[in-house]
Amino acid sequence: MISLDINGKVREVDVPEDMPLLWVLRDELNMTGTKFGCGVAQCGACTVHVDGQPTRSCQLPASAAVGAKITTIEGLSGKAAAAVQKAWADLDVVQCGYCQSGQVMAATALIAENQNPTDADIEAALDGNVCRCATYVRIKAAVKQAAKLART
Amino acid sequence: MMLRQLLRQAASNVAEPTPSRRAFLKGTGGALVISAVVPLGSFAAESAAPGIVGPADPRPNLFVRVAKDNTVTVLVKHLDKGQGIMTGLTTIVAEELDADWSQMRGEHAPADSKLYGNHFFGIQGTGGSTAVANSWDELRMAGAAARTMLVNAAAAEWKVPADQITVAKGVVSHKASGKSATFGQLAEAASKQPIPAKVTLKEPGQYSLIGNETLHRLDHVSKTNGTAIFAMDIRRPNQVTAVLARSPRFGGTVKSVDDKAARAIPGVIDVLTLPVGVAVVAKNTWAAIKGREALSIQWDDAKAEKRGTDQMLAEYRAQAKKPGTKAARKGDTGAAFKTAAKVVEAEYSFPYLAHAPMEPLNATLEIKADGGAEIWAGSQFQGIEQPVVAGILGTTPDKVKINTLWAGGSFGRRATTTADYIAEVALIAKALAAKGKKVPVHLVWTREDDIQGGRYRPMVVHRVKGGLDKAGKLIAWEQAIVTQSFIADTPFAQVMIKDGVDATAVEGASDMAYAVPNLSVDYHQMASPVTTLWWRSVGHTHTAYAKEAFIEELAAAAGKDGVAFRLELLGDAHPRLTGVLKLAAEKAGWSKPLAPAADGSKRARGVAVHESFSSFVAHVAEVTVSKDGKIKVDRVVVAVDCGVPVNPNVIKAQIEGGTGFGIGHALRDQITLTDGLVDQSNFDGYEPMRLSDMPEVEVHIVASTARPTGVGEPGVPTAAPAVANAVFRATGQKLHDLPFSKAGVV
Ligand code: FES
Ligand code: FES
Numbered sequence: 001m002i003s004l005d006i007n008g009k010v011r012e013v014d015v016p017e018d019m020p021l022l023w024v025l026r027d028e029l030n031m032t033g034t035k036f037g038c039g040v041a042q043c044g045a046c047t048v049h050v051d052g053q054p055t056r057s058c059q060l061p062a063s064a065a066v067g068a069k070i071t072t073i074e075g076l077s078g079k080a081a082a083a084v085q086k087a088w089a090d091l092d093v094v095q096c097g098y099c100q101s102g103q104v105m106a107a108t109a110l111i112a113e114n115q116n117p118t119d120a121d122i123e124a125a126l127d128g129n130v131c132r133c134a135t136y137v138r139i140k141a142a143v144k145q146a147a148k149l150a151r152t
Numbered sequence: 153m154m155l156r157q158l159l160r161q162a163a164s165n166v167a168e169p170t171p172s173r174r175a176f177l178k179g180t181g182g183a184l185v186i187s188a189v190v191p192l193g194s195f196a197a198e199s200a201a202p203g204i205v206g207p208a209d210p211r212p213n214l215f216v217r218v219a220k221d222n223t224v225t226v227l228v229k230h231l232d233k234g235q236g237i238m239t240g241l242t243t244i245v246a247e248e249l250d251a252d253w254s255q256m257r258g259e260h261a262p263a264d265s266k267l268y269g270n271h272f273f274g275i276q277g278t279g280g281s282t283a284v285a286n287s288w289d290e291l292r293m294a295g296a297a298a299r300t301m302l303v304n305a306a307a308a309e310w311k312v313p314a315d316q317i318t319v320a321k322g323v324v325s326h327k328a329s330g331k332s333a334t335f336g337q338l339a340e341a342a343s344k345q346p347i348p349a350k351v352t353l354k355e356p357g358q359y360s361l362i363g364n365e366t367l368h369r370l371d372h373v374s375k376t377n378g379t380a381i382f383a384m385d386i387r388r389p390n391q392v393t394a395v396l397a398r399s400p401r402f403g404g405t406v407k408s409v410d411d412k413a414a415r416a417i418p419g420v421i422d423v424l425t426l427p428v429g430v431a432v433v434a435k436n437t438w439a440a441i442k443g444r445e446a447l448s449i450q451w452d453d454a455k456a457e458k459r460g461t462d463q464m465l466a467e468y469r470a471q472a473k474k475p476g477t478k479a480a481r482k483g484d485t486g487a488a489f490k491t492a493a494k495v496v497e498a499e500y501s502f503p504y505l506a507h508a509p510m511e512p513l514n515a516t517l518e519i520k521a522d523g524g525a526e527i528w529a530g531s532q533f534q535g536i537e538q539p540v541v542a543g544i545l546g547t548t549p550d551k552v553k554i555n556t557l558w559a560g561g562s563f564g565r566r567a568t569t570t571a572d573y574i575a576e577v578a579l580i581a582k583a584l585a586a587k588g589k590k591v592p593v594h595l596v597w598t599r600e601d602d603i604q605g606g607r608y609r610p611m612v613v614h615r616v617k618g619g620l621d622k623a624g625k626l627i628a629w630e631q632a633i634v635t636q637s638f639i640a641d642t643p644f645a646q647v648m649i650k651d652g653v654d655a656t657a658v659e660g661a662s663d664m665a666y667a668v669p670n671l672s673v674d675y676h677q678m679a680s681p682v683t684t685l686w687w688r689s690v691g692h693t694h695t696a697y698a699k700e701a702f703i704e705e706l707a708a709a710a711g712k713d714g715v716a717f718r719l720e721l722l723g724d725a726h727p728r729l730t731g732v733l734k735l736a737a738e739k740a741g742w743s744k745p746l747a748p749a750a751d752g753s754k755r756a757r758g759v760a761v762h763e764s765f766s767s768f769v770a771h772v773a774e775v776t777v778s779k780d781g782k783i784k785v786d787r788v789v790v791a792v793d794c795g796v797p798v799n800p801n802v803i804k805a806q807i808e809g810g811t812g813f814g815i816g817h818a819l820r821d822q823i824t825l826t827d828g829l830v831d832q833s834n835f836d837g838y839e840p841m842r843l844s845d846m847p848e849v850e851v852h853i854v855a856s857t858a859r860p861t862g863v864g865e866p867g868v869p870t871a872a873p874a875v876a877n878a879v880f881r882a883t884g885q886k887l888h889d890l891p892f893s894k895a896g897v898v
Contacts (some may be wrong), residue, residue: 033378037511039441088372094376096233097558098510122843130510131510132840137812
C-alpha cells in the first residue's frame with residue numbers, strides 16, 4: 001500500500017512502486033482530469049503540482065510522491081487558479097481541450113509565483129506544454145490577463 | 153472545392169435515401185423535441201435562397217430539444233474535435249429560435265446514418281470542413297420550426313393571434329396583454345402543436361447571434377477545469393485496458409510470440425494474438441504497457457516495406473521526370489515553352505507527416521447480451537464504424553451503439569475508411585469474450601503507437617515548370633505530382649479516383665485559379681505498404697505550397713511584386729480570392745516594406761492565397777532571418793472568406809490554430825524510415841510546434857452573406873508558403889524541401 005496526499009486527502013493505493021502517478025490518478029483513483037499525452041515528459045498534458053511545483057506526473061513514480069502535497073486539476077483552488085481559469089474561459093482559449101488541464105496547471109504555478117510575467121517568463125513556464133491545436137496565441141494572452149487579475 | 157463535390161457525388165452513390173415514416177418525436181417527458189427536415193438530395197442546390205423554405209421531407213432528423221428547465225439542447229451530428237462545431241451549430245439553431253445564448257446546450261447526436269447522415273457523404277461522418285455547410289439549412293429550419301411551435305402554443309394558451317407574439321432572448325411575449333413566458337414554460341404545450349409545414353427563415357440583416365463576436369464556446373469552462381469527458385476518460389465497471397503490439401514494419405505480420413514474461417507482469421490478464429497484432433490485456437494501462445514491453449515477437453516481413461524514405465524520395469524524383477496520368481490539360485505547353493522569354497523550374501518535396509492528435513487514439517467497447525455492442529469514442533466516421541464493428545461481431549449496424557465524445561484533436565486521423573482502432577478494440581473484445589471474459593475493453597494507443605502507426609500525410613514530390621513571356625506574363629505551366637493514394641482500394645475510390653487520378657492528390661493544383669493559357673498537370677501514383685490518410689486540408693497541404701511558392705519564384709523572375717503578380721493572374725474571375733488577398737495585404741501594411749532589424753537581421757513579408765473546401769484564405773507572414781540564417785516567424789496576418797461568419801470567435805480560433813498547424817509542421821516535422829522502420833517515436837523526435845514558435849496571428853474575416861463554408865482546414869494551406877515566400881524575399885533562399893529544418897534555417 002502506498003499512501004498519497006492528493007488534493008488535501010490521504011489516498012491509499014495498492015500499486016507497484018514504479019507505477020507513475022499519472023496512472024495512479026487516472027486508473028486507480030478515477031481522477032481523469034490529468035491527461036496522458038506522451039508518457040515521456042515531452043508534452044505537459046499530465047502536469048500536476050507537487051508541493052506547488054509543476055511536475056510531469058507521467059515521470060513521477062508513485063513511491064516518489066509519498067509525503068508530498070499533490071494537487072491535480074480537480075483540486076486546484078486559490079487566487080492564481082481562479083484568475084487563470086477565468087482568463088482561459090474569457091478568452092475561449094480551448095479548442096479540443098485535451099492539453100488544457102496541463103496548460104492551466106502550468107500557468108497557475110507561474111502566476112502563483114510571478115504576477116508580472118514577461119514573454120520570456122511565459123515561454124519558459126509553458127514551452128513544455130504542447131498544444132496540437134496551436135491555441136498558443138490565446139494561451140499567451142490569457143496568461144497575461146490572468147496575471148492582471150491576480151494582481152488586483 | 154473539388155473534394156466537396158466528389159464527396160457529394162459519393163453520397164449519392166452510397167446513400168439510398170430510404171423514405172422512412174415521418175417520426176417526429178414530440179412530447180417526451182414534457183419536452184419539445186424538434187426534428188427537421190432536409191432531403192438528402194437538396195444539397196445539390198448550394199444556392200438555396202433564404203426565405204420561405206418548405207420542409208415536408210420524409211427523413212426526419214432530430215436536432216433540437218426544448219426542456220421544461222428552459223434549456224435548449226442541440227443534437228450535433230458532427231464530431232467536435234476542437235474545431236468548435238458544437239458551438240457553431242448551436243449558434244445556428246439559437247438564432248432562428250431567438251433563444252438566449254445562456255440557455256443553449258450542445259450534445260453529440262447518437263450514431264445513426266439514417267437520421268444524422270452527412271449530406272455530402274451519405275453516412276454519418278465529419279470531415280472535409282463540411283459541417284457548417286452541411287447543417288446550415290436543416291438547423292435553421294429546425295430552429296425556426298421550434299420557434300413557430302412555441303409561438304403557436306403561446307397563442308393558443310393566451311388566446312391571442314400568433315402574429316402579435318414576439319420572441320426575444322428566450323422569452324415569448326404578447327405586448328398588448330402583457331403576457332410572457334419562457335421556452336421552458338411553453339415546452340410541454342408546444343410539443344403538442346403540429347409541426348409547421350413551412351417556416352420563414354431570417355434574412356442576414358436580422359441576425360443577432362450569428363456573427364456575434366461575444367458568444368463563448370459551449371465547452372470553454374469544462375475544458376479548463378478537467379471535467380470534460382474524452383474517450384480516454386471512460387471508466388466502465390470491470391473495464392480492462394488493452395495495448396496492441398503492431399508490426400514495426402508496415403505490412404509485417406506476426407510469425408511467433410513468446411508471451412511468458414508478459415504474462416508474469418502483475419496486472420496482466422491475457423495476451424491475445426490477433427490478425428492486427430498481439431494484444432496485452434491488463435487491469436490498468438501501466439500494466440498493459442509493461443506487459444507489451446515484455447513480449448518477444450518474431451515478425452514476418454516478407455510483404456513489409458523495407459525501404460528507407462531517402463530511397464523512396466529518390467524514386468519519386470525519378471518518377472516526376474516521366475510522363476504521368478493526365479490530371480489537367482489546357483492549350484499546348486510544349487509549344488508555349490518554346491516561345492517563352494524565361495523558364496523557371498523547381499522541385500518540391502514533402503515528407504510523411506503524423507497527425508498526432510493530443511489525445512492518443514483510444515476507444516472502449518462493451519459487448520452486449522444481444523450480441524451488439526456499445527462504444528465510447530471520439531468517433532468521426534460513425535457510418536463506417538457501425539457496419540465494420542457489426543461485421544466483426546456478427547451483428548447488425550443498428551445494434552452497435554456509439555457514444556460520441558469530445559475528441560482530443562483529430563486532424564483527419566480519426567476518420568478512416570476501415571474504422572481502424574475501433575475495429576481493433578472490437579477484435580480484442582470478441583477474442584476475450586470467446587474465452588469467457590465478456591468485459592468492457594479500453595484500447596489505448598500510446599504516443600509511440602501513434603507516431604509509428606502510419607496513416608500519414610503521404611510523401612509527395614512536385615516538379616513544376618513555368619514560362620514567362622517578354623512582358624513577364626505567365627504563358628505556360630507544367631506540373632507533375634508524385635504521391636501515394638489513400639483513396640485507392642477504399643469504397644471512396646469509385647468516385648474520388650477518376651480516369652486514374654486521385655482527386656485528393658491533385659486538388660488545388662489541377663483546378664488552379666491563376667490564369668495560364670497553357671497548362672499541364674500530371675499525376676503519378678506510387679505504392680507502399682506504408683499507410684496514408686487525409687491530414688488537415690488533405691491535398692492542399694502540398695498543392696498550395698508548391699503552387700504559391702512557385703508563383704513567388706515566377707513573380708521574382710518577372711521582376712514583379714508578389715501581391716501584384718497574383719492579382720494580375722486572378723483578374724476579375726476570382727473576386728473572393730482577390731478579396732482576401734487585398735485585405736490581408738492591406739492589413740499587413742504590404743505597401744510599406746519591413747526595415748531590417750536593429751541587429752542587421754533581414755526582415756521581409758511573404759504572401760500566399762488559396763481556395764480550399766470552398767473557403768478563401770490569404771496569409772501574409774513577417775519573417776526575420778538572423779545573420780546565421782535562422783528564421784523566426786514574427787507575425788502573421790490572415791484574411792478569410794467563409795461566407796456568413798456564423799461564429800466569428802470560433803472562426804478566428806480555427807484560423808489561428810490552422811496557421812500554427814501549417815507553420816509548425818513546415819518548420820521541423822517529418823516522419824522518416826530507415827530500412828522500413830520509423831525513425832521517430834514520440835514528441836522528442838517528432839517535435840510539435842511549441843509556444844515559443846508561435847507568431848502573433850491577426851485574423852480578418854470578410855463580411856459576407858454567401859452560404860457559410862468550413863474553416864477547420866482552410867487556415868492550413870497558405871500558412872507555410874507565406875513563410876517560405878518571406879524567407880525567399882528576404883534572402884533569396886528557396887525552401888523547396890520540407891521541413892525547413894532540412895535547409896538548416898530552423
Ligand atoms: S504525458 Fe507526461 S509529459 Fe506528456
Ligand atoms: S486545445 Fe487541443 S491540444 Fe490544446
